[in-house]
Amino acid sequence: MPFPVYLLVPSAVLIIMVGFYSWLRGKKRENLIFFFLSMGQALWAIGSFLLWSSCGNDIAVIFWDRILYFATCMMVPLLYHLSLEICELTQRKQSKVLLPLAYVLGFIFAGLTATPYFVDGVFYYAFGGCHTYAQTGHHFFLIYLITFISFAFYNLYKTSKNEKQSQEIKEKAYFTLMGYLVFSLAGIGIATAYGVVFYPAYYIFFPLFSIIITYAITEKNLFVASMATDILIGAILVLVSTFFFFPELEMGIIGKGVIFLLLLVSCSLLLKHNHQEIRRKEEAERISKLKTEFISIVSHQLRTPLAAIRGYTDMIKDGDYGVLGKELSVPINYIHDASVSMIKMVNGLLSVTRLERGKIELKVKYFSIDNMIEGCIQDVELKAKEKGLYLKYEKPTEPLPSVRGDEEKIKHAVMNIINNAILYTVTGGVTVSVSVLYSSNVRISIKDTGVGIEKEENEKIFESFSRGKRGIELQPQGTGLGLYVAKSFIAMHKGKITVFSEGRDKGSTFYIDIPLRADIISKQEFDLVPPELKK
Amino acid sequence: MKKILIIEDEKILSEMYKFKLEKEGFEVLNAMEVDEAIEIGKANKPDLVVLDILLPKESGINYLIKMKNIEELKDVPVLVLSNFDDNETKNKSFELGAKDYLIKSNHDPKEIVEKIKELIK
Numbered sequence: 001m002p003f004p005v006y007l008l009v010p011s012a013v014l015i016i017m018v019g020f021y022s023w024l025r026g027k028k029r030e031n032l033i034f035f036f037l038s039m040g041q042a043l044w045a046i047g048s049f050l051l052w053s054s055c056g057n058d059i060a061v062i063f064w065d066r067i068l069y070f071a072t073c074m075m076v077p078l079l080y081h082l083s084l085e086i087c088e089l090t091q092r093k094q095s096k097v098l099l100p101l102a103y104v105l106g107f108i109f110a111g112l113t114a115t116p117y118f119v120d121g122v123f124y125y126a127f128g129g130c131h132t133y134a135q136t137g138h139h140f141f142l143i144y145l146i147t148f149i150s151f152a153f154y155n156l157y158k159t160s161k162n163e164k165q166s167q168e169i170k171e172k173a174y175f176t177l178m179g180y181l182v183f184s185l186a187g188i189g190i191a192t193a194y195g196v197v198f199y200p201a202y203y204i205f206f207p208l209f210s211i212i213i214t215y216a217i218t219e220k221n222l223f224v225a226s227m228a229t230d231i232l233i234g235a236i237l238v239l240v241s242t243f244f245f246f247p248e249l250e251m252g253i254i255g256k257g258v259i260f261l262l263l264l265v266s267c268s269l270l271l272k273h274n275h276q277e278i279r280r281k282e283e284a285e286r287i288s289k290l291k292t293e294f295i296s297i298v299s300h301q302l303r304t305p306l307a308a309i310r311g312y313t314d315m316i317k318d319g320d321y322g323v324l325g326k327e328l329s330v331p332i333n334y335i336h337d338a339s340v341s342m343i344k345m346v347n348g349l350l351s352v353t354r355l356e357r358g359k360i361e362l363k364v365k366y367f368s369i370d371n372m373i374e375g376c377i378q379d380v381e382l383k384a385k386e387k388g389l390y391l392k393y394e395k396p397t398e399p400l401p402s403v404r405g406d407e408e409k410i411k412h413a414v415m416n417i418i419n420n421a422i423l424y425t426v427t428g429g430v431t432v433s434v435s436v437l438y439s440s441n442v443r444i445s446i447k448d449t450g451v452g453i454e455k456e457e458n459e460k461i462f463e464s465f466s467r468g469k470r471g472i473e474l475q476p477q478g479t480g481l482g483l484y485v486a487k488s489f490i491a492m493h494k495g496k497i498t499v500f501s502e503g504r505d506k507g508s509t510f511y512i513d514i515p516l517r518a519d520i521i522s523k524q525e526f527d528l529v530p531p532e533l534k535k
Numbered sequence: 536m537k538k539i540l541i542i543e544d545e546k547i548l549s550e551m552y553k554f555k556l557e558k559e560g561f562e563v564l565n566a567m568e569v570d571e572a573i574e575i576g577k578a579n580k581p582d583l584v585v586l587d588i589l590l591p592k593e594s595g596i597n598y599l600i601k602m603k604n605i606e607e608l609k610d611v612p613v614l615v616l617s618n619f620d621d622n623e624t625k626n627k628s629f630e631l632g633a634k635d636y637l638i639k640s641n642h643d644p645k646e647i648v649e650k651i652k653e654l655i656k
Contacts, residue, residue: 346640
């Protein structure tokens with residue numbers, strides 16, 4: 001077999017790897033399309049290789065030829081689709097007609113490849129080559145292929161030159177265009193079906209395409225970011241493994257030179273990327289450390305004056321400095337409350353910095369979840385009463401098992417949610433209940449009749465510095481850290497907090513699930529636990 | 536009259552706690568740093584020590600270490616009252632015999648007084 005045919009296999013392996021990586025690492029639709037397109041190309045390349053190796057066995061030749069045509073039929077709509085995604089043209093009127101049309105025709109032609117109306121009969125030519133004869137279906141397919149590939153290239157070209165587009169999109173379009181233009185040159189071989197034969201040097205364009213795409217992905221972040229190292233290692237592996245898979249390969253001085261050059265380029269890029277990656281990581285760690293240290297220092301510094309404001313206003317309120325006139329008592333109360341809410345913000349910031357630095361440890365012990373909730377209710381009872389809200393604790397009928405965890409942290413999370421429930425409820429009240437789920441989870445439910453949460457905010461409210469719209473309307477102050485900290489504390493116990501709300505003004509229910517695995521034990525078992533573990 | 540020794544370098548806060556405690560009927564002594572506190576403590580034998588952690592010359596932790604060798608102070612209960620709430624420091628304080636560890640900004644003076652009364656009992 002001629003040397004360029006051998007290049008198809010390692011290139012196919014490389015493109016499969018690149019396709020998989022882009023799919024696994026990137027979340028966008030274009031990554032998925034690129035993945036399918038890569039699989040199609042790999043199938044085409046392997047089909048072509050097997051077709052060459054099957055020369056002499058007509059049935060096998062026809063079979064592999066049909067396979068490679070099938071792959072080509074699928075590649076056409078995918079490439080067109082990819083161009084629309086990259087150029088952000090999917091919403092255009094004509095795209096809405098042309099894209100489904102491209103797929104429908106692609107599927108029709110793909111079906112047709114299995115019939116003798118596409119290709120049939122085998123002929124042999126120089127260089128040890130063989131091919132099938134094009135039939136009617138093939139002629140129409142050629143028109144379809146040229147049309148849609150031209151559309152795709154036109155879209156990519158226009159976008160790469162469009163001054164209004166962002167640099168990122170322009171580069172993406174440019175490299176995709178270059179890559180697939182080169183790949184289409186490998187498709188010149190299609191002329192063989194019409195009896196136009198020549199040395200299969202055109203296959204060299206496939207590895208060239210793989211290199212361009214790999215370069216674009218590693219250097220220009222095409223489709224995915226920061227996957228350079230993985231791809232480059234893959235590329236080196238593929239190149240080196242070529243010698244193992246094809247020991248009989250005679251590639252001559254030029255072939256060896258090409259492989260050596262490719263190895264050299266891949267290795268130097270790999271080294272460069274490794275250094276860059278290390279530098280980037282160090283810089284990110286430095287910035288993150290600086291940020292958390294800054295917040296930590298500032299917060300500690302803030303606590304002293306805040307403690308003074310809180311303390312003195314509390315003493316003034318209590319009449320320690322003499323009877324307080326009615327007029328003054330209102331602003332003094334405001335100052336005291338404001339200082340308390342600021343202290344809470346500072347505490348929230350400190351908790352976040354500690355979470356980010358991994359500085360929070362769990363003090364694990366067995367404790368009664370029932371007593372803990374009773375404690376929470378007692379702590380906030382007055383607050384609910386002052387607002388004219390009910391606060392109920394619906395005790396379960398069955399006794400609750402002991403829980404092993406950090407009582408303080410779990411209580412912090414529960415208190416945070418009960419406090420929020422009271423804060424964001426105007427009429428009605430809050431009901432707390434506990435149940436055991438599947439004998440391995442404790443579920444604490446906190447149901448309120450408050451302002452509710454918009455559906456799209458169900459996840460967002462748990463992010464740091466994030467608050468629900470209705471919450472902000474009712475209570476403009478707040479850092480948006482409380483739920484983040486609560487969620488993190490519960491997550492440290494391998495648990496989770498979820499929320500359910502039917503929407504605006506329909507109340508919310510928060511569920512705190514703490515999976516206890518072997519940590520939930522019966523009373524008898526609890527008595528057998530060594531005392532030091534119970535502390 | 537029960538004696539409380541407050542080791543606190545922030546005058547604005549030590550004055551505040553002193554005022555509140557005196558109002559509640561305690562005798563209050565003030566020290567700004569560890570060695571000064573030990574001198575005052577030896578001379579006056581307080582019933583309880585309120586200890587800050589971040590002090591000018593040496594950390595409040597050093598007071599907890601040093602007091603163990605001082606006859607007049609080794610049995611005097613210590614309430615750590617600091618804005619520094621690092622876990623390691625907290626654990627260390629408890630290991631060295633502190634009775635409790637409160638964050639200044641999280642409590643009104645009356646709550647601190649309540650805690651002191653509870654510890655003196």
